[in-house]
Amino acid sequence: MSIPPKVRIFWWRALSNIIPAQANLMTHHVPVSASCQLCHHHMDSTCHALFWCPIVKRCWKNTVFMVTLKQMHFSELIEIFLRMKDVLIKPDFETFVMRTWAIWQARTRLLHNEGLKSDRVDVEWSESLLRDYQSAQESLNVAPQRSLEPSLARWQRPMEDQRRMEVDAAVNEATDNYSIGGIVRDHAGHILLAFGRKIPKPVSVVHGELVAIQEGLRVIQEQNLTIHDITTDSLLAVQAVTNPEEDFSYTGAIAMDINRSLLGQQKISLRHVRRSANVVAHTLASFAISSQSPFVWDHGSFPIWLVDLVINDLSMSQ
Template sequence: MKAALGSNPSYIWRSLLWSRPLLEKGLYWKIGNGQKIATFADCWIPGKGVYQNNSPIPQNFSMVNTLIRNGEWNEQLVNELFPSHVASKILSINLSASTQEDSRFLFFDPKGKYSVREGYKSAIGLYDPPVNSSEVHLKSWWQFLWSLSIPPKVCIFWWRVLHNIIPTSGNLLVHHVPTTGACPLCHFAYDSTSHALFSCPAIKSCWKDTRYWSFLKSVRMMEVFDITLWIKSKLNRKDFEFFATRNFAVWMERLRAVHNNDSKKKEINAEWCETMLCGYQEARTSILTLASTYNVNSNRFAIGGVVRNHEGRPLLAFGKKITKPPSIVAAELIAIEEGFQMTQTQHLRINQITSDSLMAVQAVTSPEEDYGYTGAFATKIRNLLASHAHLKLEHVLRTANSVAHSLASFSISSPSPFVWICREFPIWLVKLVIEDLIPI
């Protein structure tokens, strides 16, 4: 299994070494005495394969036999070296044959033996099982996918990808559609889902100029679902949205190249998919409307705000009393800052902040430096806008800001700050939102 290709290998030797990753993919260790099995380098954990340990590997426990004591697992040591969900799988392994030597078996064959039939099926990807979205351990993944701010057609595309049902030549062959199963672009490799999206030479040229290439170039003999989860662990939410959308674009360009015999297939780039994603997200713009109020009788200041989506529906409403500011304009600026921080806490993307205080808006947007009471507050807002290029601050008329003012007024009499989300809104607020005529 460790033999090298050599400088001038024969066709037979190259063919034999080509099948080595196939064996490595399916071979698991059956534990006997544990002396041949590397703890952190071999496949031996049920349902886990190789456990990737990010911390320094203890030299004393590099082999599995160091985890065994008197024919039984050293439970305390296993729990110290592995997370609880991995340790439980290890401790479930029967060590009745601990006096025998370690042996290897093929996990995809019922008897653990290799046959040409089973090897062929594995080679063409028939052992890429469809992902069941009802499985408990995948529930969080599906929730993440459907919560992404990407077009629905991209979400559906990824659902098809992860269920291995996009019409690649390989998938068509599996479903008895007359085809060779070979990739229609490179005309050499088997056209599996992972090959079509990541491994095909024609497709690789579409990824090399992107930030994702450093991850994808190391992909080898991995299932598309494993690749996706691995990439997700490396990217933040925004970058993964672009990655998901770019895959959709790559697939669409691939279809165009195949069906139209287009020689410009190497012109696949991120421009049109990024434009599509940005256009979709801008169409779903959320607006944060803010206001402050002052009650003469109680000598109290309060702020209030509401976030609404592109349809005008409220997503979030809040209000709170604030310490007496140096001026009314400063109170409006505090409302803007507090409102933005609230949207960040609730993970809401907003593209526009509106206020009916023209002086507050001008204090932020004016190029002249303000050394008065409001200057420090305005500088904070200005820096906030500079760090979020998509965010705009605009002035609206008082008549278009009635909901925010009602929330600020309600805060004066409220015993504590409040935050209402989605369906938690009181009836009086729902009525105000319906009556409000703020332009979206």
């Protein structure tokens, strides 16, 4: 898999100091205990220190990363990061890396500066650190790397006589405006419905993607339209809805609401797709940012640019 150079350099620098303390000390012939100094687990390791120590797990409990982490409990550190890079979009991956770095720094301070008087690893400052990093990246004014993703995945047709809704969220970083959009198509690719609108600034990228799903369900209910599945390019949003019993903090309530709606509407399935397979929904969400008002198009009222976009999408589909 390909990792953008800037991101690769960033997290390798950040992780260069995240190594087992025991290994570092033993190279200097300093005898140390192999157990965790915070929870006294019999076998300490980098992954234990960053993810599995009970005190540290509190830092991950209220995040949408927890589902993926649970699936990789016995994996090596590099495997965890490569998996996260594969399933997360760039803003979420940067958040994950920064939180990991903050946990390591906070854990080190707790052990070496404050002793064991506290039972809490505080990583709230990682958010401001991430904003500083992102601002620094923007100031570099480096041209974005060309994505290889479009060659990896294309739009796939629904099954015979089924309808699919595709949704996405978008942001204009220059104006700090956010929006959502979506489209409903049948198995032949014909447009049945398209919609989009601006939304208040979400508390996270995942929250914005969940709003897109929720708005799509509302629109099809108003239009009395039946669909069979929903696709989004946010894997974390799918995981949040699939596992609403997890404590997802700011995503918990909306994820639970969507889960109930899906189960109540003929058990509609929710699936993750690559961004390159979600081009039309993403374009509609981006268009909504500049739209003067919310829009819902149906039955022949579709603009020419949308029809052309769908035709192009169909021509490259599998």
